[in-house]
Amino acid sequence: MAGLNPYKHLLTSIKIGQKECQYYDIGNFGTKYDRLPFSIRVLLESTVRNCDDFQVTKSDVEKILDWENNQALQDGVEVAFKPARVLLQDFTGVPAVVDFAAMRDAVKRLGGDPDKINPVCPSDLVIDHSIQVDFIRSTDALKKNEELEFVRNKERFMFLKWGAKAFENMLIVPPGSGIVHQVNLEYLARVVFDYNSLLYPDSVVGTDSHTTMVNGLGVLGWGVGGIEAEAVMLGQAISMLIPKVVGYKLEGTLSQYATSTDLVLTITKNLRQVGVVGKFVEFFGPGVAQLSIADRATVSNMCPEYGATVGFFAVDEQSLAYLKQTGRSEEHINRIEKYLRSVRMLRNYDDASQDPIFSEVVTLDLSTVVSSVSGPKRPHDRVSVSDMQIDFRNCLVNKKKKKLVKGEETA
Structure with a gap:
């Protein structure tokens, strides 16, 4: 049977405008919390808020809080998660x-x-x-x-x-x-979310x-x-393994000739080589601040192509500006900003001190992204426009279902 939430003591009040709201102050978990990737903090908050020692247990919270050790276990650690x-x-x-x-x-x-x-x-x-x-x-x-x-x-x-x-x-x-x-x-x-002032x-x-x-x-x-x-x-929790989180660091600035499509094809090909199936990918670094929400959404949308569970960009000032652009109320945006600051989930991509611990880190210099073509059936086979002629000639003489990319044969 469901019981009382053992983390009720974390409920904290906050006044936003004229409205009194509450939230679970998961920042009180201290150093362990500050080392968590931002995507894992979302999982942690959900388990804390929904903990009833029936569907979501105190053990689930402790497992996610100890993500740094549990994500590395070979057989994985199972937890319950309730999406919003x-x-x-x-x-x-x-x-x-x-x-x-x-x-x-x-x-x-x-x-x-x-x-x-x-x-x-x-x-x-x-x-x-x-x-x-x-x-x-x-x-x-x-x-x-x-x-x-x-x-x-x-x-x-x-x-x-x-x-x-x-x-x-x-x-x-x-x-x-x-x-x-x-x-x-x-x-x-x-x-x-603002549900009954929570x-x-x-x-x-x-x-x-x-x-x-x-x-x-x-x-x-x-x-x-x-x-x-x-x-x-129907109110059931999802059973999932604690994921590894690959930190994908973006540096530099995109060339004026490179589009978001060129960027996403480069990232997709890169992540397929890294191997991210069943993992979270979380983007960070000063290069992220250079990307619009449209660019970020394009990268996240390609998750099925590079195989990750999510390609996550934590909320930053750019995200808040997008919410204003798409007609969200000032009150709602103000509520989002104050809450995320309170639980240390609002990201400043230029501030390296906010960078959490990741399972592994991959780096991409945005200035190296060039105009490319790919697909239509194999979007991970990105080819630079400058290499098109040689790639086309190689494809003419390669075996069926084989493609030569810069001298490397791929299935």
Whole structure:
């Protein structure tokens, strides 16, 4: 049975504007906390806040706090993690809403109150997978495609509209609003939650591998399967191994001729060579401050290509400026800044004294990134534009499914 939170003594009050809020002051853990990567601090805060010695135990908190030793263990250390919210798109979200509707029917048949069946964890669903392209090359193409989308998906959309009204703790974003990850970045991402005046970091699991894109804004998140997402919606914790965290240090400045695509192809190829499957990658160093949130999100979005669980950029002043740019209120941004400063989660990438301990460190000088081409099926096979001619000639004579990159044969 769930009990009282043994870390209740860490609850601290903070006044932001005219509002009195509370938060778990995990900074009180001292030196061990200051050595943790910023992504692991998010995991730690969640376990502290949700600790009930039933689903999330005191042992989970201690294991994460001792990340420096536990991450190196060969067999791994298992802990429980409760994300702050769930992100769905309509392709995988409809079955989840159907399951909740079926549970309501079952409760009603048993004589209970069906209105009590709602997601426990806040859940956002973005309808973005239903549109098809039937009309192109005209100013009204988008309008015509969207009209056909409503005709083709009438029953699904009516059902989802019912769900939007019927379920508490669930937000359904209507068709035509944009792709799920763009909507997540520009609108849904809280960065810091304010739930009944309790402040805590935003974190998310989504039913899409590219959920990782939101890590570019400092929101810890990754993709999961539909069943796992539903379990989180029902209040269950995710069981996970404490990850190794690869620190990826960025130095210097991008050339005026290099784009974010060139950067991400360089990083992807580099990290595939390092080997980061099942690990967190956390970016740091003065070069990060040179990157816009769009650039960071592009790098984080490529997680499935380089194999990491997340490519995390901690929140900094650039992140706060982006929140203002995308219409978040001054009050909300002020709340985010004061909370993150209080728990030492607001990053200054130019301040090396804030750098935590990592499992290993990889360094990239941004000035070495050059114009490149890659793909379409193998984005990790980046080739510099200056090497295109020789690479093309080598590919003509190589064996099938083999590619020669600067003299090295790869499968």
